[in-house]
Amino acid sequence: MSAESLERRTRNYLSNNVPQIQEHGGHFEIEDVDNETGEVTVAIGGACSGCGIAPMTMRAIRHRLPDEVDDISKVTVRRAGGPRAAVMPDKTAEMEEMEEYKDYEPPF
Template sequence: MSARNLERQTRSFLSNEVPQIQQHGGSFEIRDVDEENGRVTVAIGGACSGCGIAPMTMKAIRRRLPEEVDDLAEVEVVRAGGPRAAVMPSVTDEMEDMEEYEDYDPPF
């Protein structure tokens, strides 16, 4: 599959199957598409940068996106940083390691 098709299918999945990102003031950006290795890098930002359940959303995207997009083998989901980040990166890194997120299965 071409990089363009991987990006299109990824964008469609995120827009249609994970509408909570945009409904809650978050955003996503497809940062990189590696068609040769079937890898896509997605950054979530906006309100997601400081959201307490963002680690769960990221985990769900990593797990579910390859099931939905043809020829996609791996997804890297990162938080968008910069001046619009709502909390410090060190805090969000700690949140991602919390046990509470281990077995969470969001509804999307």
């Protein structure tokens, strides 16, 4: 299997199963694919950079990609940077303490 094939399958999974990223003005980039080790690095940016629950999305991607895309052994997810990237504080811990988010799972 080629790295391009693994990259394509990763991109297809994210496009088809994590539409919230694009629907909310964000985007993702497949930054690196190591076909031999199965390690994939994904960056999320755009509106995701300013989203307080981006860490929950990142965690979901990190946990679900290896289960859903054959040959992926490890996923690293980071926020896309840049000199003007506005990053909101992580709201994950605060949300996990709120009753309405007790059983929250991103819808993908």
